[in-house]
Amino acid sequence: MKKLLITSFVAIMLASNVNAGTDGENDISNKNPGKVKDCFESINRATFKFNHVLDNVIFEPVAKGYRKLPSPVRTGTSNVLTNLSSLITIPNNVLQGDFKTAGINTGRFAVNTTVGILGIFDVAEKIGFSEYVKEDYGQTFGKWGVGAGCYVVLPVLGPSTVRDTFGSFVNVIGGDPWYNASANGNNHYLSDSDYVITKVLGGVDFRAKNLESLDNLEKNSMDFYASIRSLYLQDRQQKISNSKAVTDTQDDGDWEEIETQ
Amino acid sequence: MSIKNIFSLLTFLIIIFSNVTKVHSIEADVFIQSTVNRAAQTLGGNLTKEERVEKLKDIARETVDIEGIGFYSLGSNRKNLTDDQLNEYKKVFSEYFLKSFSSRLAEYSNPEIEVNSKKVINENYTIVSSTLAGTDSRPEVKIEWRVYTKNPENLLIRDLIIEGLSLARTQKEEFSSIINSNDGKIEALLKNLSDFAGK
Numbered sequence: 386m387k388k389l390l391i392t393s394f395v396a397i398m399l400a401s402n403v404n405a406g407t408d409g410e411n412d413i414s415n416k417n418p419g420k421v422k423d424c425f426e427s428i429n430r431a432t433f434k435f436n437h438v439l440d441n442v443i444f445e446p447v448a449k450g451y452r453k454l455p456s457p458v459r460t461g462t463s464n465v466l467t468n469l470s471s472l473i474t475i476p477n478n479v480l481q482g483d484f485k486t487a488g489i490n491t492g493r494f495a496v497n498t499t500v501g502i503l504g505i506f507d508v509a510e511k512i513g514f515s516e517y518v519k520e521d522y523g524q525t526f527g528k529w530g531v532g533a534g535c536y537v538v539l540p541v542l543g544p545s546t547v548r549d550t551f552g553s554f555v556n557v558i559g560g561d562p563w564y565n566a567s568a569n570g571n572n573h574y575l576s577d578s579d580y581v582i583t584k585v586l587g588g589v590d591f592r593a594k595n596l597e598s599l600d601n602l603e604k605n606s607m608d609f610y611a612s613i614r615s616l617y618l619q620d621r622q623q624k625i626s627n628s629k630a631v632t633d634t635q636d637d638g639d640w641e642e643i644e645t646q
Numbered sequence: 647m648s649i650k651n652i653f654s655l656l657t658f659l660i661i662i663f664s665n666v667t668k669v670h671s672i673e674a675d676v677f678i679q680s681t682v683n684r685a686a687q688t689l690g691g692n693l694t695k696e697e698r699v700e701k702l703k704d705i706a707r708e709t710v711d712i713e714g715i716g717f718y719s720l721g722s723n724r725k726n727l728t729d730d731q732l733n734e735y736k737k738v739f740s741e742y743f744l745k746s747f748s749s750r751l752a753e754y755s756n757p758e759i760e761v762n763s764k765k766v767i768n769e770n771y772t773i774v775s776s777t778l779a780g781t782d783s784r785p786e787v788k789i790e791w792r793v794y795t796k797n798p799e800n801l802l803i804r805d806l807i808i809e810g811l812s813l814a815r816t817q818k819e820e821f822s823s824i825i826n827s828n829d830g831k832i833e834a835l836l837k838n839l840s841d842f843a844g845k
Contacts, residue, residue, distance in 0.1 A: 456782055594784060594785060597784065598784075601750055604749065605746045605749055605750055606820060607820060607824060607838045607839070607842055608820050608823050608824050608827075608838075610823075611819055611820040611822075611823035611824070612816050612819075612820050614819070614823075615815065615816040615819035615820065616811050616816055619810070619811045619812065619815060619816070620810070620811060623810040623811075640718060640771070640792075640804065643714050643717045643718055644796075
């Protein structure tokens, strides 16, 4: 009950006050993610540099090593992590009022955890479940109309916004059943190291899937920091609007003014 | 004008507009598939890296609205440029774009892209959806192409949207960041573009 109260308090505070110290232009508008302000840009750039060094020294080499594992091992690992993420997705489906998808995802989790052996095999996909879309508390806050707040770069964790950072906190104050079962010590068979391992593996898996694309982006960017910021904010905007249609989230205004023919 | 005449005029207009749309939408996806095939042929052929880069640049010159993307990337800054600055920008942007475009693509070998569908937004734009087949090292990637269809005889690509992320918008925000962190001076962007193209 206490956790529920804290969560509600944080949500209300975000909804009402996050923009109080700004000029009110920080919300992710449906048509313009560029409106999210980089209020702490110099600190963010310094943290970005730190993360970049950390990535070069640790994450990238580890991701390259991970990439050398046989494909079925990587697919199985990725499937287990995706299956665990359902535990955050399902309550967020409910909080966003999407009860149908919550039901489907609960079925998916049950099938993959049992028949799919702890999620190693994505049996649900093979028997025709619809495509799985992750949801988190940051997205739910966004869906409720909470503004993004400023853009921030977190040490180790990378790009975020004030809203998304609060969203991540909800995971560790009761919003993530996997955290409750492992790190929070509600279970004799699991410990906090299991939680940490899954989070680190999630990071390595993501990095391994994006080795070439991030290298390519860095090589072809004049301001890598600004490129990553833009991509992160576009991605969050798309996830919050739950839209697959590009034209639903793109601002066509600037294009319409450009006549070259 | 009689009711009959109005009806005939409306029927005529509906036929004309539906045909125009049809021509655009069909051409846009065929155009993308043919462009992709040309690029794949270049990337999969027995060319040296330099030859490959030059061929990719030729394809980009023919199929991409480089000037349009350049203007879009400037955002509201384009309204503050003098004629000289604009001409300088067009020149360096084109060099930058071709280098960046060919360098991004040259590292892919034999990409398999299949065009799946298209959506006509208006008479100027059609979005073509495609899929880049997954490999052992990366998952399948959805790519959408914003095709400028104003001139049906000369379709041009204006943006690539990869998994919902627009490359043109990313570039626009990168340019804006460079200008803003240099006290709003366009010269800083021109220098960056020129340095990149000359690397």
